[in-house]
Amino acid sequence: MELSGIQKIIEKNGTHRSALIPILLDIQDEYHFLSRDALACVAQTMDIALVDVYRAATFYKYFSLVPKGEHLIQVCLGTACHVRGAPGVLNEIQRKLHIKPRETTEDKLFTLETVNCLGACAMGPIIVMDEEYHGQMTVSKVDKLIESFKKHEGITKDEQDKKH
Ligand code: FES
Incomplete structure (x- = not known):
């Protein structure tokens, strides 16, 4: 997973906290899962605690922390x-x-x-x-x-x- 792709998704959605879920949705759709690196990148770029990003990523069933199939x-x-x-x-x-x-x-x-x-x-x-x-x-x-x-x-x- 290329972090430049993650950065582009963040740029598209903005760094306001309300953009967190749309960003995670875009990453899930693009890469079929949310990697540790992607979540860390989101947390750092949006200045949100990593634990909060994980909380959102594990709350919704749609998100997967392991790769999903095509x-x-x-x-x-x-x-x-x-x-x-x-x-x-x-x-x-x-x-x-x-x-x-x-x-x-x-x-x-x-x-x-x-x-x-x-x-x-x-x-x-x-x-x-x-x-x-x-x-x-x-x-x-x-x-x-x-x-x-x-x-x-x-x-x-x-x-x-x-x-x-
Ligand atoms: S039980 Fe309602 S759609 Fe399957």
Whole structure:
């Protein structure tokens, strides 16, 4: 993680204390986690005690102090989704990616999380991939969805290789 990138994010948001959360959100979005160095840089540049920056970073579930994957998969385990088969969908994702909730695949492509009721129970069971809702999920639909993401990443990586 380059600290010049962190500095740019701070410059964009300003150093007023009220900018702390927007800054942490921007860093999380850009780097998929909040590193120790990034938090120290934020504390120093904004003249805020490091403990206060950590307090904000650990208060919100959205923030992660360890690297997250490129793609975030959230499986709803609320009651309606649960009775419609969410546990089976979750099991399939775990089996396919070899990770448990709150873990990230070795290739840093996917992070898996569980959530409680996304407010769209009629579509259950639901998973959210990178903020996009996918309803009426089944084991075979999950397989196809993950494969399509992997394929897309493969194409992207090939394209990147050609550029270098
Ligand atoms: S229980 Fe899953 S959206 Fe409500």
